[in-house]
Amino acid sequence: MVEDERISRADRRRRTEEAIVTAARRQFGELGYERTSIRGVAAEAGIDPALVMQLFGNKEALFSAAASAGVGLEALTGATTSELARAAAAHLFADFEDAERRGGAEALLRSCLTHPAAGAVLRDQVMAPTQAAVAATIGGDDAELRAAVLNACTLGVTIARYLLEDPVLAAADRTDVERILGPALEAIVSTGA
Amino acid sequence: MVEDERISRADRRRRTEEAIVTAARRQFGELGYERTSIRGVAAEAGIDPALVMQLFGNKEALFSAAASAGVGLEALTGATTSELARAAAAHLFADFEDAERRGGAEALLRSCLTHPAAGAVLRDQVMAPTQAAVAATIGGDDAELRAAVLNACTLGVTIARYLLEDPVLAAADRTDVERILGPALEAIVSTGA
DNA sequence: GTGTTCGGTCAACGCGTGTAGAGTGAACGT
DNA sequence: ACGTTCACTCTACACGCGTTGACCGAACAC
Numbered sequence: 109m110v111e112d113e114r115i116s117r118a119d120r121r122r123r124t125e126e127a128i129v130t131a132a133r134r135q136f137g138e139l140g141y142e143r144t145s146i147r148g149v150a151a152e153a154g155i156d157p158a159l160v161m162q163l164f165g166n167k168e169a170l171f172s173a174a175a176s177a178g179v180g181l182e183a184l185t186g187a188t189t190s191e192l193a194r195a196a197a198a199h200l201f202a203d204f205e206d207a208e209r210r211g212g213a214e215a216l217l218r219s220c221l222t223h224p225a226a227g228a229v230l231r232d233q234v235m236a237p238t239q240a241a242v243a244a245t246i247g248g249d250d251a252e253l254r255a256a257v258l259n260a261c262t263l264g265v266t267i268a269r270y271l272l273e274d275p276v277l278a279a280a281d282r283t284d285v286e287r288i289l290g291p292a293l294e295a296i297v298s299t300g301a
Numbered sequence: 302m303v304e305d306e307r308i309s310r311a312d313r314r315r316r317t318e319e320a321i322v323t324a325a326r327r328q329f330g331e332l333g334y335e336r337t338s339i340r341g342v343a344a345e346a347g348i349d350p351a352l353v354m355q356l357f358g359n360k361e362a363l364f365s366a367a368a369s370a371g372v373g374l375e376a377l378t379g380a381t382t383s384e385l386a387r388a389a390a391a392h393l394f395a396d397f398e399d400a401e402r403r404g405g406a407e408a409l410l411r412s413c414l415t416h417p418a419a420g421a422v423l424r425d426q427v428m429a430p431t432q433a434a435v436a437a438t439i440g441g442d443d444a445e446l447r448a449a450v451l452n453a454c455t456l457g458v459t460i461a462r463y464l465l466e467d468p469v470l471a472a473a474d475r476t477d478v479e480r481i482l483g484p485a486l487e488a489i490v491s492t493g494a
Numbered sequence: 495g496t497g498t499t500c501g502g503t504c505a506a507c508g509c510g511t512g513t514a515g516a517g518t519g520a521a522c523g524t
Numbered sequence: 525a526c527g528t529t530c531a532c533t534c535t536a537c538a539c540g541c542g543t544t545g546a547c548c549g550a551a552c553a554c
Contacts, residue, residue: 117521121531140415142335145511156533161513163531221464222333222415231465239469250481256469257458257481264457265450271414272424276432276449288443288450292485310551314501338541349503354543356501 127153128160132174133211141171141219141226168225175216175226189246193293196242196258197286200266205282218271235259246297258296265289320346321353325367326404334364334416361418368409368419382439386486389435389451390479393459398475411464428452439490451489458482 115123131152135144146167150157164170203213216234219226235256242255265285269277277285308316324345328337339360343350357363396406409427412419428449435448458478462470470478 115521117530120521124531140335142333142415146513147511155531157512158514158534159532167512218414221411221413221460222335227465231467235461235465235467250477252469253473253477254481256461256467256473257478257485260458260461260467260470261454261482261485262457263461264455264459265453266457267414267460268428268449268453268456272420272428274424274428274449274453276445277453280446280449284443284446285450288447288489289454291488292450292454295484295488296481307551310499310501313551317501339543340541348501350542351504351544352502360542 124153124155124159125163128155128163128170129173130211132170133215136171136174137211137214137218139218141223146170171215171219171223171226175212175219175229189297190294192242192245193258193297194286194290196238197262197265197289197293199238200262201282201286204266204270214270217267235263242297254296258293261289261293261296317346317348317352318356321348321356321363322366323404325363326408329364329367330404330407330411332411334412334419339363364408364412364416364419368405368412368422382490383487385435385438386451386490387479387483389431390455390458390482390486392431393455394475394479397459397463407463410460428456435490447489451486454482454486454489 128149132144132149135149135152146160147157149170150160153160160170164173200213203209216226216230220230221227239252239255239259242258243251246254248254265277268274269280269285321342325337325342328342328345339353340350342363343353346353353363357366393406396402409419409423413423414420432445432448432452435451436444439447441447458470461467462473462478
């Protein structure tokens with residue numbers, strides 16, 4: 109806007125798309141799907157609302173673009189049972205501690221209870237694969253259920269700390285939380301088989 | 302509607318109020334605050350939208366009335382440290398297993414991430430007191446943080462099971478979930494002091 | 495019986511939303 | 525140099541929302 113020294117069309121587009129997605133991530137993450145409006149995102153990105161439509165098609169697609177990045181679970185499949193608990197704990201946290209990825213993860217999690225599509229993505233594309241990997245590592249009869257509980261606990265702490273902003277949990281140091289959560293998750297994976 | 306055999310005015314009012322709150326609980330619980338409309342609630346209750354306004358004032362008040370019941374934490378303060386873990390686990394579950402109270406609890410939890418008031422109520426009026434009670438029972442330096450993590454885990458499992466409807470967790474028997482979650486919560490409260 | 499209260503309906507308001515289509519001016523290929 | 529492409533804006537539509545005030549008829553008090 110204030111800088112305009114001969115920018116190529118491709119660059120211009122890339123920049124605006126990025127500005128839109130960034131603004132969208134911030135608002136979806138802070139307000140959730142319903143309270144976030146295309147007009148609001150456009151205003152924060154400094155462009156016209158209609159341009160958002162033109163570039164992303166509709167609000168749903170914009171949300172997908174905003175929530176897509178930031179929920180990877182790499183480096184969990186190879187762990188041994190004993191490492192796995194702490195790895196799983198650190199996994200979701202990582203998305204929120206990294207400023208780069210936090211936006212997307214927050215957007216997805218914020219809306220997962222009220223927006224059906226977000227809930228489906230979280231359930232089927234984030235939690236299910238993680239649970240499958242964990243269940244495969246730990247054995248026993250209840251492997252799947254144990255993995256699900258482990259996942260749910262991590263989810264709960266993440267939600268309470270970063271979204272609900274429970275005063276105690278939000279103020280605590282990350283390592284302290286992991287120190288307390290770690291043994292609990294170990295208890296989940298190790299009691300059975 | 303089909304029954305009309307001389308109903309007193311007081312009875313009539315009580316019945317409609319109840320019908321409205323019931324419908325509101327169902328819709329707030331299923332759809333969340335934003336997607337639930339006064340028109341929709343009125344339709345399900347079989348009355349005019351304006352009547353909801355007349356009886357409850359505004360949407361916010363209706364939500365409060367719908368979400369108020371169902372989140373009690375009685376019988377947690379007296380427990381010893383060893384009992385406490387399982388008691389805390391059973392506590393939030395109870396609200397969801399009892400068909401009577403489930404509506405209110407679900408309404409509150411469904412909207413806690415997207416509706417600021419709901420989040421504040423859950424944080425300050427449900428989680429904080431529980432944490433204080435738990436922290437008082439278990440000792441040690443990190444008592445508060447431990448209590449917070451314990452609460453967050455319970456919250457996570459409840460959300461995953463009843464709201465996100467994680468297939469594994471939702472299908473599992475309640476006692477199985479408690480059997481796995483119990484030791485984990487015990488690990489949280491017992492590792493420290 | 496009569497006047498009043500009150501549960502309930504009806505029609506309408508102002509607003510914010512997602513979205514569509516025509517238009518504009520600068521970067522582009524030739 | 526010129527016609528085209530394309531990022532971008534402006535205006536506007538249709539809709540659903542929360543909310544309001546006037547109105548109606550039956551239960552009430554006397």
